[in-house]
Amino acid sequence: MHGSAGFTRYMAEKTLPHDFKEGLSETIARYAFRDLDEKSIDERSAGWVNIMDMFDNRFAGIEFLKEPYIAVSLRIDERRIPPTALKQYCREAEETIREEEHLEFLPKSRRADIKEGVRLRLLKRAIPVARTYDMIWNTVTGLVVFGCTGAKVCDEFISRFFHTFNLQLQPICPYTLAERYVAQEGNSLNLLDGLTPTRFLEDR
């Protein structure tokens, strides 16, 4: 809803059970965003937040319901350690151990253990970077607009949508759009499946 962005489209089931919206606050809240604990070493947290306020993950009311739409944002927080910082701290840790243990070289497995230890130590200090992706679902037409075009986040969105609403999303692509048109016109899908790429330059 903010600024210029990209989005991917999906189709959800148009015919929803008559009691679909009952208890929806609790259902969404179950899959709501949870803050990364400062003391934890979790690198990532994802879940729904209020589309109007990314810091609101309570879903105490029905602020997500904007008839005929259901609108929420998927918030993803990630802790990332800058690669150069990890490299520097690893080198320092390795030097300290070599001096303490009077070793000239550290075996590969030992260096891997040191790297993991340093990474976990730095993770606790890393401030999570938060991103939000808006989702607007028209429950009458079934159209779902999700504010991201990246495959990884889109896959996570489809999965979270399924777990939350128990509905499978169908991605929209040139074929599915064409399929819809052909069906509306009462034509056979064979017309579509028989198409091959047009050779525009074969007359030359």
Next chain:
Amino acid sequence: MQILDRVRKTEFLGREFLLWLWYKSEAEDGIFDLGDKGKAEVWLDGKITLQSENERGVETITCTGEALNMKEARFALAEEKEIRQATVKLGIGDNQWSFVLDSTWLNFRSFKTPMVVNDGKEDPDGVFYEKTFLIEEAIAAMDQIYSSFIGRRISPEWMTEERRAISRWIQEGATGGAAQPGSAEGET
């Protein structure tokens, strides 16, 4: 057929749609009838990316410029490169949208709606509804234009009329000949 197989087997439809859209906007007037929603004007303006695959590997060319000035991109079409994504301008009434359409999924990137009138201070939901309406209006218009394309694409006229006209337009681009409105269609 699984969705990903379908996407791969029919992704040429997205590439042909973008080409058809460019041809319609440049060689013809780019006006599409949306029925009770009025008329939409579509033109390509800005960045366009074309790609070809051959024995030398994948070759990609990206051009930026005004619609009638994209000679390099027109030339690339004649070199059998296909459109992978294009910046599209859509006008309906006084409203104008801008977005980049990609050929594989027909996703909208860098999507800009017309200016939203409501400032959101007094009625935040008003902004939501206004913005959502503008998003859905653009999607519905492009879907309808895509349906027009599919209607032509599955008809016998695609090979006898559209393909010939587009071929001629592509070849005009290779020689630097300016496409005159309606000239390509007049050939058919």
